[in-house]
Amino acid sequence: MSLRLRRLIITLLSLLTLLNVTSIAGASIRESITIAGAEQGVLIWDTGTVTVTADGYSKTVAYGQYSTASSIASALAAKFSQDCNSPVNARGSGATITFQLKSSQPQTTFPLIASITYDSTDFLQASFQVVGQDADGDGLPDQFETQVADLFTPYYHVSADEHTGTAFGIMGDYDHETPIALHGPVPPYSYYRVKPLGFSTVSGVEYGSLRIDYLTLWNLDDGLPASVGCQVSETIAMGLAGVAGTELLTVISAHDLDNERSIMLVTSPTTTSNTYNPDPSAYSAYSYYTAAHEETLWDQSVPWQLYNWPAGTHPEVALATGKHGTYFFNPDGLVLSPDWMIAVAYSTLDDLYWNGWIDNYTYWTYYFAASEAFFGCLVERFSDRGGAFADVRTNVGEPEHPINGSHFILDSNSGLLQKLQ
């Protein structure tokens, strides 16, 4: 977690404290799924199986002519409960099965996954469906995560100046980040993660909060334009500012992969104590974090206070040319060097001159070189071609349980894993 993001979360928790937060609790400890649908058929009846895997432990029930959603649910619940090796207890109530871990970790959630087979020769679809599965084991149903992420998903403006061959990467299901295909750069392509943050009580009302990470993963970072003139100017400017060449390389160099992101924090009053409101449209956003040049001297990441954006409000963001940092405004021409660096460079130059170590000609040569570096070379570029939503948005799950072919989020070498922790 970057320093700025950590500060953002600390600030938000401080705000909640000012608003009379009285408790912050952990995640819900029970997870449930519901069997939906009804047996199909007249002369031929659909037959198949429903398999539920809770915390990695599976049970299967067959269904046929006389099955109902409730009979399948109660049969599955019984199979789990009667198995002393099962890691979970299960209880059927109508068509719903509620699971709870047997272990002595009561605050731990677990993956809950279902699969169904059916008579695909005689029927177009299975008679039964399973609602509420939680494949990434964070306590939030998959469908809910998709809906709440869609309601706040960014409206991306990708710069028109992208290099040919630079595009969003479609990552392979490996534990290292490898693009197996390219997409774009337009329309944008996005991965996301919805993570439960916990509960807090403000003025007697309990709220459940979520963190939504929106990832834009590129195959390349093209660095900043590197004309010979800029290289000379930047070397002089960094020398005056006392900044090491290795630091300069973190902003100007091109490299494979480029993990960019923004983060939305959303909250909703709960309807049941210690349980996240299941209605995605009940959430409103109260903070947004845009990241650019993270973990470098040129960090332009910003936490934004949003003042209760209702569900369905989308941040409009720009992705800068080449380096793809995310901005909540048009970043074209944005000076990337921090104020202290610029001040030190000009101050050093003045010292050199007034101490008689450089002559007037050298002073002005260095002055123009530093100015070109700071205000002409080390600046963000962006050319608007209009905005769009990402046409593909994939839930990557959690680092503990990646889903949808997203084991690439475990890559710590590329820094992606750290960005999700």
Ligand SMILES: [Ca+2]
């Ligand atoms: Ca989940």
Ligand SMILES: [Ca+2]
């Ligand atoms: Ca999740």
